[in-house]
Amino acid sequence: xxxxxxxxxxxxxxxGKTGGTKLGFSLIELIVVINILGxxxxxxFVMFNGTRNRVVLEDAQASxxxxxxxxxxxxxxxVGTTSHGVYIEGNxxxxxxxxxxxxxxxxxxxxxxxxxxxxxxLTIIFNRLSTTSTDxxxxxEHTISGITTTVSVTQDGIIKK
Numbered sequence: 001x002x003x004x005x006x007x008x009x010x011x012x013x014x015x016g017k018t019g020g021t022k023l024g025f026s027l028i029e030l031i032v033v034i035n036i037l038g039x040x041x042x043x044x045f046v047m048f049n050g051t052r053n054r055v056v057l058e059d060a061q062a063s064x065x066x067x068x069x070x071x072x073x074x075x076x077x078x079v080g081t082t083s084h085g086v087y088i089e090g091n092x093x094x095x096x097x098x099x100x101x102x103x104x105x106x107x108x109x110x111x112x113x114x115x116x117x118x119x120x121x122l123t124i125i126f127n128r129l130s131t132t133s134t135d136x137x138x139x140x141e142h143t144i145s146g147i148t149t150t151v152s153v154t155q156d157g158i159i160k161k
Contacts, residue, residue, distance in 0.1 A: 083097075
């Protein structure tokens with residue numbers, strides 16, 4: 001009987017000496033996990049920010065194309081006069097009626113910050129048969145990230161991305 005008691009005592013002492021089950025994390029394990037979480041968070045932020053910049057730029061491009069198509073459509077259908085145009089200056093796009101832009105007239109659309117165009121005073125006129133006087137290319141830039149996109153208008157009145 002004493003052998004059984006001694007065996008139990010031996011087992012209890014040996015579990016105590018070897019540590020048995022380990023509770024908690026070591027400092028090194030915590031640092032490694034925190035570093036991994038930091039890397040994953042940074043990568044997610046960079047990917048999200050790039051996607052957001054592209055979406056803002058695509059929305060600005062759609063606004064420019066919409067203004068051009070609206071002027072072309074009005075000219076083709078003969079709304080008001082036979083000519084309609086688009087005036088572009090920086091981040092402003094103004095659709096107007098007639099052969100020349102008169103400051104303070106027309107429908108103005110402002111591109112969202114930080115988007116701007118490379119134009120300082122570009123006027124595109126659409127005539128009754130949807131033709132323009134010249135070819136034009138408008139570069140739209142996200143000024144913070146530096147990514148760009150373009151919109152082109154041909155003499156035939158074709159608008160291209």
